[in-house]
Amino acid sequence: MKAGIGDGWFRRYEAAAPGERVVVLPHAGGSAAFYHRWGASFGPETEVLVACYPGRHTRLDEPLVRSMDVLADRLTAALLPFTDLPLTLFGHSMGASLAHEVALRLEARHSVRIAGLHVSSRKPPHRLTPRGLHLEDDRALIAEVVRLGGADAATLAAPELRALVLPAIRADFEIAETYGPRAAVPVGCPVHAYGGDRDPAVSVADLAAWADIAPAGFRQSVLPGGHFYLVDRHAELTGALARSLGGVR
Numbered sequence: 001m002k003a004g005i006g007d008g009w010f011r012r013y014e015a016a017a018p019g020e021r022v023v024v025l026p027h028a029g030g031s032a033a034f035y036h037r038w039g040a041s042f043g044p045e046t047e048v049l050v051a052c053y054p055g056r057h058t059r060l061d062e063p064l065v066r067s068m069d070v071l072a073d074r075l076t077a078a079l080l081p082f083t084d085l086p087l088t089l090f091g092h093s094m095g096a097s098l099a100h101e102v103a104l105r106l107e108a109r110h111s112v113r114i115a116g117l118h119v120s121s122r123k124p125p126h127r128l129t130p131r132g133l134h135l136e137d138d139r140a141l142i143a144e145v146v147r148l149g150g151a152d153a154a155t156l157a158a159p160e161l162r163a164l165v166l167p168a169i170r171a172d173f174e175i176a177e178t179y180g181p182r183a184a185v186p187v188g189c190p191v192h193a194y195g196g197d198r199d200p201a202v203s204v205a206d207l208a209a210w211a212d213i214a215p216a217g218f219r220q221s222v223l224p225g226g227h228f229y230l231v232d233r234h235a236e237l238t239g240a241l242a243r244s245l246g247g248v249r
Contacts, residue, residue, distance in 0.1 A: 089103055089117050
């Protein structure tokens with residue numbers, strides 16, 4: 001696979017013989033670089049797009065987005081040129097809620113039904129509760145990142161790097177914390193929920209509640225680890241996703 005930038009919104013890993021696409025939506029404060037291994041984790045027929053949110057890395061000069069609806073609207077529009085192949089969405093943490101919202105928009109506004117929705121380490125919309133950490137001081141926000149085990153924890157220990165990445169983390173926390181609870185609006189595709197068995201923020205029961213939006217089929221996978229189980233369990237996670245491409249099987 002060859003890596004490239006797709007229209008600013010995506011880090012694009014092109015497939016040798018593309019027949020489907022997996023779209024990866026990062027967590028709060030996450031970047032496309034965090035998911036670089038995903039580009040080579042599927043077969044030659046699977047193209048991978050990893051979302052690049054405004055206000056970081058190659059889009060550092062763009063204003064940060066602070067609303068789930070705004071981000072979902074803009075990301076949906078950016079995805080439309082890529083709907084010529086079957087799309088599977090994977091979102092981790094905040095990205096899971098974003099993936100659900102994008103799937104709903106593609107279906108309702110553009111008559112595009114995705115092949116599968118894969119959600120990770122996040123409560124479904126009707127089980128979310130508002131939080132206000134994005135309004136707290138830097139120390140409280142950093143403590144939450146450390147508690148969840150985010151890879152950004154080491155970066156936040158260096159003052160010069162902290163000043164660079166903390167605004168994006170705070171904006172993403174605002175997106176995640178001010179979204180929900182919302183109605184359990186179903187999607188027309190199968191849904192697969194993943195999580196870690198020691199996640200301090202999302203329980204196994206929370207993951208199971210994604211079934212409420214999945215009349216077309218639901219499956220749940222719980223792997224060893226915490227909120228960021230996907231780092232150590234990369235092979236198991238991407239293997240399960242690969243087996244489910246085109247629907248939950």
